[in-house]
Amino acid sequence: MIKFLKSIFEKLIEGTLFLSSTITTLAIVLIIIFLFKEGIGTFNQTPIEDGFSLVVNKNNPINELSAPEIKNIFDQNITNWKTVGGKNDSITLFNLDNIGEFYSDSAIGENFEFLPQCISDYTEKNPGVVAFVSTRYTEKGFTGKILTTPKVKVTEFISQKEWFPTAQPAAQLGVLPLILGTLWVSFGAILIALPLGLSTSIYMAEIASPKIRNILKPLIELLAGIPSVVYGFFGLVVIVPEIQKLFNLPVGETALAGSIVLAIMALPTIITISEDALRTTPKSMKEASLALGANKWQTIYRVVIPYSGSGITAATILGIGRAIGETMAVLMVTGNAAVIPHSFLEPVRTIPATIAAELGEAPQGGLHYKALFALGCILFIITMAINLIVGYISSKKKYNAK
């Protein structure tokens, strides 16, 4: 009877374990599906806000304008239709929000009932006009020409260099500076954190006396518990001015500041995990090495590190993951200018910082909202690629060692 109960109990535990792993997997799969579903939606939309269109005079030969062209026209950097392949005629801008400058309130009507006529009239009279208006006014009896804007393309999304998702009338969605900014900052962080973290963990696992280790380890683990905003503020108030002074820069908010802050944040992960891995090396192996006449350093280098290789790899992956995905601290110290970085001493804007700063205000379901999800997808792909590469390299190493 007791045996029977025991076996039921065991089955129950087995079931619970199975269930929890299933739930975890499901949650991850669901998040990924959600992320990609929203992200891919970006490429079904045009850069012009829903319900609005760009209209020109009906004699204007232009039929289509790209997003960067629209931006340059409305920023008055392009002032002649010739530049975008049209006639030699200057461009007149018209925006619905300043219609009051051209027509009196009575002409528009108290309830805006004559607004469509006003817009139609204005586009008719001005041959060089380009107007940004709601599609409702261009439905009936409209005499101008409605321009088409091409949908956002994946290649443009990745290769264009300007990120102005809230620009009116056409959003500029070029994520290249953001991708490069993210990689730049994370690369710098790993460059700093990995050697520092590994040497600390080797010191703690092999060289330090138990007393020192007992003080060091909890201290380092404490680092992991500090909220990232605190790191960010520390970076902004301490690291940023120091970098500015040290390199005599006009501005201290740089990729380097971000890398340093991220390196400090990634250190506890790298140290604790790789130290645990190093300490799993069996005593017999170390003693065998020492008995063969190898000194302490040779034992660490030839026996301990190769043995705990997979643990160190895991530590590295988690460290990189922390660095790439970190938002708040980076948001505060890197300056967030969406320009392509050429050195560590320039401001950069990272993907997580962009998502954190903009998602709250992006209208749900709109192009900006979806573009931010697409950014999330890119981040996911980058992290996954790094994990796969690191996993591949470490598995190859093990094979060679055998």
Next chain:
Amino acid sequence: MKTKITAALFIAIVINLSAFTQNVVNIKIKGSDTVLPLSQKEAETFMKKNKTAKITVTGGGSGVGIAAFVDGSTDIAMSSRKMKMSEKMKMQDAGKAFKEVIIANDALSVIVNPANKVSQLTREQIEGIFTGKITNWKEVGGDDEKIVAYSRESSSGTFEFFKEHLLNNKNYGTAILMMPATGAVVQSVSQTKGAIGYVGFAYIEKNIKAIKISYDKGKTFIEPTVVNAKNKTYPVVRPLYYYYLTKDEAKVKTFVDYILSEEGQKVVNEVGYISLK
């Protein structure tokens, strides 16, 4: 005897409750993060005076507040900008008449590092700096020093206001540094020699220098002070709005009137904005 007392008590409670529910004013306010601290403070002082009033204030941004107002999920939309034409259209489509009230003013000032010898700029020069066409202080009469321009994030209403009023609606340059909070802008400008940024009046302190602005191509430069903002000589002033439905007027009137009263306007000054009178 006991039952009689409980019955009496019960009746008293019921009467009290019904009296309570009749008087209670429950107002939901949503919108601009700029107006948020002001609305919170006003609601706090108002509720202290009127024990029956219950006011819930939430942020999210002007656009979010107005969207909620159109949906009918908030009683008052607070906004740091005037309602856009497209939003007015939506209200009209839904057949909802609404009222607009200006509750206070907010003024922005352009700030530089105190070590910077430039103390005045024209609007055109500021446009050049923030659109990335002017990159060195010597072009505007300062030292040979690279200009580092700080802005708020694009989600902020201040970002839009600055763009409309000082950049002539042009887009910011790509090299502009975007800071997540006004405090961060102040911190960065105070420690960067070539910095320029913009903040609300309430944030001006001795570590940063507010500069004079000219809107008439350099003829007159006006100092950003509360007095100049009130008499409208300082141009970078924006009204802060409340929007409510005409049919809700009876419900929200006591609160709106309180803000417009002398006592409410005193709170406006305390929070760091500019009172109407």
